[in-house]
Amino acid sequence: xxxxxxxxxxxxxxxxxxxxxxxxxxxxxxxxxxxxxxxxxxxxxxxxxxxxxxxxxxxxxxxxxxxxxxxxxxxxxxxxxxxxxxxxxxxxxxxxxxxxxxxxxxxxxxxxxxxxxxxxxxxxxxxxxxxxxxxxxxxxxxxxxxxxxxxxxxxxxxxxxxxxxxxxxxxxxxxxxxxxxxxxxxxxxxxxxxxxxxxxxxxxxxxxxxxxxxxxxxxxxxxxxxxxxxxxxxxxxxxxxxxxxxxxxxxxxxxxxxx
Amino acid sequence: xxxxxxxxxxxxxxxxxxxxxxxxxxxxxxxxxxxxxxxxxxxxxxxxxxxxxxxxxxxxxxxxxxxxxxxxxxxxxxxxxxxxxxxxxxxxxxxxxxxxxxxxxxxxxxxxxxxxxxxxxxxxxxxxxxxxxxxxxxxxxxxxxxxxxxxxxxxxxxxxxxxxxxxxxxxxxxxxxxxxxxxxxxxxxxxxxxxxxxxxxxxxxxxxxxxxxxxxxxxxxxxxxxxxxxxxxxxxxxxxxxxxxxxxxxxxxxxxxxxxxxxxxxxxxxxxxxxxxxxxxxxxxxxxxxxxxxxxxxxxxxxxxxxxxxxxxxxxxxxxxxxxxxxxxxxxxxxxxxxxxxxxxxxxxxxxxxxxxxxxxxxxxxxxxxxxxxx
Amino acid sequence: xxxxxxxxxxxxxxxxxxxxxxxxxxxxxxxxxxxxxxxxxxxxxxxxxxxxxxxxxxxxxxxxx
Numbered sequence: 001x002x003x004x005x006x007x008x009x010x011x012x013x014x015x016x017x018x019x020x021x022x023x024x025x026x027x028x029x030x031x032x033x034x035x036x037x038x039x040x041x042x043x044x045x046x047x048x049x050x051x052x053x054x055x056x057x058x059x060x061x062x063x064x065x066x067x068x069x070x071x072x073x074x075x076x077x078x079x080x081x082x083x084x085x086x087x088x089x090x091x092x093x094x095x096x097x098x099x100x101x102x103x104x105x106x107x108x109x110x111x112x113x114x115x116x117x118x119x120x121x122x123x124x125x126x127x128x129x130x131x132x133x134x135x136x137x138x139x140x141x142x143x144x145x146x147x148x149x150x151x152x153x154x155x156x157x158x159x160x161x162x163x164x165x166x167x168x169x170x171x172x173x174x175x176x177x178x179x180x181x182x183x184x185x186x187x188x189x190x191x192x193x194x195x196x197x198x199x200x201x202x203x204x205x206x207x208x209x210x211x212x213x214x215x216x217x218x219x220x221x222x223x224x225x226x227x228x229x230x231x232x233x234x235x236x237x238x239x240x241x242x243x244x245x246x247x248x249x250x251x252x253x254x255x256x257x258x259x
Numbered sequence: 260x261x262x263x264x265x266x267x268x269x270x271x272x273x274x275x276x277x278x279x280x281x282x283x284x285x286x287x288x289x290x291x292x293x294x295x296x297x298x299x300x301x302x303x304x305x306x307x308x309x310x311x312x313x314x315x316x317x318x319x320x321x322x323x324x325x326x327x328x329x330x331x332x333x334x335x336x337x338x339x340x341x342x343x344x345x346x347x348x349x350x351x352x353x354x355x356x357x358x359x360x361x362x363x364x365x366x367x368x369x370x371x372x373x374x375x376x377x378x379x380x381x382x383x384x385x386x387x388x389x390x391x392x393x394x395x396x397x398x399x400x401x402x403x404x405x406x407x408x409x410x411x412x413x414x415x416x417x418x419x420x421x422x423x424x425x426x427x428x429x430x431x432x433x434x435x436x437x438x439x440x441x442x443x444x445x446x447x448x449x450x451x452x453x454x455x456x457x458x459x460x461x462x463x464x465x466x467x468x469x470x471x472x473x474x475x476x477x478x479x480x481x482x483x484x485x486x487x488x489x490x491x492x493x494x495x496x497x498x499x500x501x502x503x504x505x506x507x508x509x510x511x512x513x514x515x516x517x518x519x520x521x522x523x524x525x526x527x528x529x530x531x532x533x534x535x536x537x538x539x540x541x542x543x544x545x546x547x548x549x550x551x552x553x554x555x556x557x558x559x560x561x562x563x564x565x566x567x568x569x570x571x572x573x574x575x576x577x578x579x580x581x582x583x584x585x586x587x588x589x590x591x592x593x594x595x596x597x598x599x600x601x602x603x604x605x606x607x608x609x610x611x612x613x614x615x616x617x618x619x620x621x622x623x624x625x626x627x628x629x630x631x632x633x634x
Numbered sequence: 635x636x637x638x639x640x641x642x643x644x645x646x647x648x649x650x651x652x653x654x655x656x657x658x659x660x661x662x663x664x665x666x667x668x669x670x671x672x673x674x675x676x677x678x679x680x681x682x683x684x685x686x687x688x689x690x691x692x693x694x695x696x697x698x699x
Contacts, residue, residue, distance in 0.1 A: 018699025028697065043698025046640040046691060047665065049658060057664045057695040072698050085673040086693050090666035140509050157699070174293060177506055206699030236297075238287065253315035256568040257537045 001230055004201055006179055007095075007127045007148040009066070013038045014196065015226040016068070016181065017219070018206025019060060027215055029059040035219035041068045041097050041204070044087060057091075068129065070097040076110070077117035084121055096121065097151070099131040107157045111138050115145060122146030131183050134165035139172045139180075150176060151204065153184035154195065158207045160187025163194055173199045189218075189225030196229025197237065260465045261503055268499060270444055273300075274492045280304035289313060294549045299498045302545035303491050311537065314544035318573040321551040330618045331554070331576040333382035335416070336370055337585040338362045338402055342388025344455035346441075348486070348520060348528040351388045353455065360585040361394050367402050371409040373589035377580055378606040381623035382412040384437065384578075389418040389456055396424045403431040412625040414477065418456060419466030425473035434625060436470050437479030438463070439518065442486045443496035451486055467500065471508025476630070478504065478513050479556065485520025485530030494542055498549060514554035514576065517542055521560050521599050536565055540572070547573040559600040563612070566602055571616045579609045637688045651679040654690065665694045 004011040016039040022028035032040060040060045060067065069087035074080045077100065084096050098121065100114050101107040114130050115138065121128045127148045132138055134152035142150050152172055155161035163169065164185060173180050179201035186192050192203045205222050212218035251258075280301040288298035289310060301307060302314065339361040342351045350357070362370065374380055385402055387394050399415060406413050414435035415428070425436065442448050445460050452458045470478050480501060482493040494517070501513055517539055520530045534542075543555060556576040557566050566577060581600055582588055602609075610620050637646045639658070646654060651667055651674055660667075667674050668691040674682050684690070 019697045020699040022697065025697075041699055043696040044666075044693040045696035047658075047660075047694050049639060049642060049644070055661075055664065055695070056697050069695075070698055082668070082671065082673065086666040086668060086691075089673055089675055090664055090693060091695065092663070170293070175506060175509065204699075236287070251312040251315075253319065253572060254312050254537075254540065256564065257311070257540055 001227065002234060004179060006129070011038045011066075011202075012036075013223070013226075014202040014230055015192070015222055016041065016183075016202055016204040017209065018204060019043075019056065020206050021210040022215060023210075025054050025056050025059040028056075028210070031209055031215045031219040032060060032062075032065070034216045034223070035209070036223045038064055039066045039068050039202075041070050041206070042091075043070055043072045044083065044090065066095060067091050067093050068095050068097045069093065070099050070131075071117075072099055072101075074100055075102040075113075076100065077113045077120060080113070080117040081120050081124070084124070084126055088126070094125055095127045095129070097129050097131060109133055109153070111135060114138075115141055118142050118145040118147050129181065134168035134172065136168060136171040136175055140175060143176065143178050147178060149179040149181050149201070151181040151183040154182050154191065155185025155187075157184040159185050160208055161185050162187055162191035166194075166198075169195065169200070170198055189221045192222055193225040193229035193232075196226055197232045199233050202226075260461075260468050261500055262461045262464050264499070264503055265443065265445070265464065265496070268496065270489075270492060270496075273495055274489050276300055277304045277491050277495060280306045282306055282309075285310055289317065289548070296495065296498050296502060296549075299545055299549040300491075300495050302548060303494060303542060307541060307545070308537075311541055311544070314541065314548065315572050318544040318547040319571060321547055322571075322573050322575065325551050326575050328617055328619050329575070329621045329624075330570060330613050331382065331624055332378070332380065332620050332622055333384055333412075333414075333556075333576060333578050334374055334377070334380045335384040335386050335558075335578055335581050335583065336367075336374065337386045337583060337587065338367055338370075339387045339390065339394045340585050341390040341394055344389050344457040345453055346457060347451050347453070348483070348530075360591065361390070361398075362586050362590065364401055364405060366586055366590045368405050369589045370586060371406060375409055377588070379622045381410050382414070382625075383410040384414045384416055386415075386583075387417045391418065391456075396420065396427060399428060400431040403428060403433055407432045411623050414479070416479075419463050420469070422469040422472045425470055425475055429473065429475065429630075432630075433475070434630065435477030435479065435512075435514075436475050437481075437514070437516075438466055438470075439481040439483055439516070440464055440497065440500070441483045442493055443482065443500070444487050444493065447487060464500075467504055468507070471504060471511055474510070476511060477554075478508075478511050479516060479554075480513065481516035481518050483518055483520055484534045485532060488532045490532050490534055490538075491542075494546075498546070501550065501553065512554065514556050515546055516556045516558070517546075518558065518560055521601070539565070540569065543569060543573045559602040562601040563604055563609075566609075567612045567616065570613055570618050577609070577613075579606045580604070635686045637684055637686070637690060639690045640692060646684065649683055651682045651684060651690075654684060655679060658692070660692065661694075665692055667692050 013036045015037050017037045018041045071080045071083040074083050100110045118128050129149045131151045139150040155164040181202045182195040182200045183204040186205050187208045209218045277300045284301035285307045288301045340351045341359045345353050413432050416437040448460045484490045487493045554575050557574045558578045559581045
């Protein structure tokens, strides 16, 4: 399998994991290990002053894992820039999953603010991985603004609906000059495999693993699915049998070339 | 810049790949809804020859899906044949002792008027040789300024310019640029273009990047078929180039041409290869299946029967009643041409043939008033 | 004096951000501090004074996708 390269850094795994919604940090850590991932997202929260809870960071910090702090909770570009600076300071990485969703219900990304924030953050030296609509024009604009990847959504976050935006993701993959990471909505390993077969560079999965009956086994299942899908893509999928290719004795359209 | 990308694509390896494409490769390409350059190679390869009819059907289908039943009509106007280059195959070769003409603004305007007498053309292509001193950017700007009064879509086919020069011409109404790379074979390029500015391969091949940077709306590409023996490889390089440009300059529309070399006046250059009509059709179908949206243009270089039949199978732009010498419509109707046209029919006959195969000629599909730069 | 830390009114006896970090026993790593909506890098904590009513935000890692 070809290595994935983002902003000059190589990744052996094409599965990115979200760290939300696990029943415990222990289960999360085991799922991360089982998935073979090398990129894990995390959020930020305000500390409680009498806080004695388990520090989640130590469960995901590992030399092979790139931390990918997100900006979840921000509502516009200015808040995103602030959150990004806090994340860089707290976690010592300039990598950032930019997500701006002012809509609290479906958590759909705000395209206008996401583009603005990408422009600003790139200038501030961040490696920006924007979560975005499956909008091919927006993805080109994000790329022009210096985004390290684009991360179009497959379906609304947490819905497990799969590739609802398939045709747009196909166009994005066809056009992109940066890796395309399919983010949000992937609910089953088959969805991830399908995205990878189409040529997606990676998949970001969270809910489908964290709320599975057995998150650790599910993490393994996604690892295999992403690898299988990528391998199939790199091997070149076979032809779908089609009526178009039935040989015909007559050649009504091209007969003029035989004269 | 594309020259850097081209360095990574080995010519001989590409040729080998094309010639070793199999029946299965062709079938895979034809069943895909979206093809990559590897698929394009398969469709262009000898292995695809038995599938010509199926390719024609697919090409017709995709063309009708994207373009409906239209055929965009354009007419070229040569405004000068003055040229400092020595392209070994060209009638305007610097050492060719032919009368050289640079039309004056008055003569250019007379040509425009004469063209409007022929048919309601709105798409005009201004063509020149390479004489930057006497027929450079200010001269082109002047010709465009006058053209604006008569035509709504102005294109040029001239020497490669600097990005700022393209941008400047856009302010004079320029909408599109056509430039034939002639060949992507870098080493042999210099055999065909031994002297003058045109001998600079990188300047030419990166001209397309400069057009894109300048925001030119429409870019036309082509390789001159007859130069390189391995014409399939040359066309494949153009497909790589097209994909590269589409990714990078995605606000621009692209068109491709498959100009087959015609005998030039007063010249003894013998083509290194001959592309048959069937092969031309195959290349056209392959391009359409590879890229459903690209404009495919056939000029009057091609004979009437090819143009008539291909009109419904993938071609989307055609010229008509073209004169390929400067001032050919009014000022110098008898002068020497750059090459010999094949389709000499009157516009009326061409329209009738198009309608007979269900294609509606479209004279105007763009207006400069849409372009804030040009207005 | 009184300052606000993560929206809670807090009694504070020191003068700088590092004093506050000591008072709250902030860990060596994994947190970021902003004063009046401006992120203060750890290297500048000791040189950054905290005035009466300063609005301090302190964040740390959380689970999230």
